[in-house]
Amino acid sequence: MAELLFRGWSDPGADVTVSSAGTQALVNHGIDHSSASALGQLGIDPSRHRARQFEPWMAAYADLILTAGREHRDVVMTAIPSVYKRAFTMKEFARLVGDVPPGEPGAVVSVAAARRGHVKPVAPEDDDVRDPYRGAIRHAKTIAEEITETVYATLDVLGFAAERWGHTPPARENRSVRPAPY
16 A cells, blocks of 8 residues: 555656565555455555565665565564664654654655654554555554654655655744754
């Protein structure tokens, strides 16, 4: 679901590659009915999506790795520890850079890495996205809306957000991004 939302909300002219893989994927399967319905209601066509199994090489050269939950992030970091400063849950990343102005993606990722452990969620599970798999359509729709907010905030701060539904990303101060002094 998140990959499709990232693709759907990214600026088509942006130099960004989005892909996904599961830690327990049903390889080559499409998205489940509830999630497909929720995405369709948001104008996203999920019909061509096929699941892939995560392999360490997929993360080795990624500039940013976003996972649905802490357990997925931990699988990635256990498989390839060198990605520690580039691997976050989606909600964790959005939380860590929520007050950062849009900037060069590498600098924004560095800010998030510097703030990790210093800017904590109210509860650890607040950084996780619930799994919509085979749930009710209304449950999948709620999760899709939750992910959409996180996706758009992430694309905005990285400078990859597209105009959608007649509005642009929220305006932010125009200043350079630099790592927090932690």
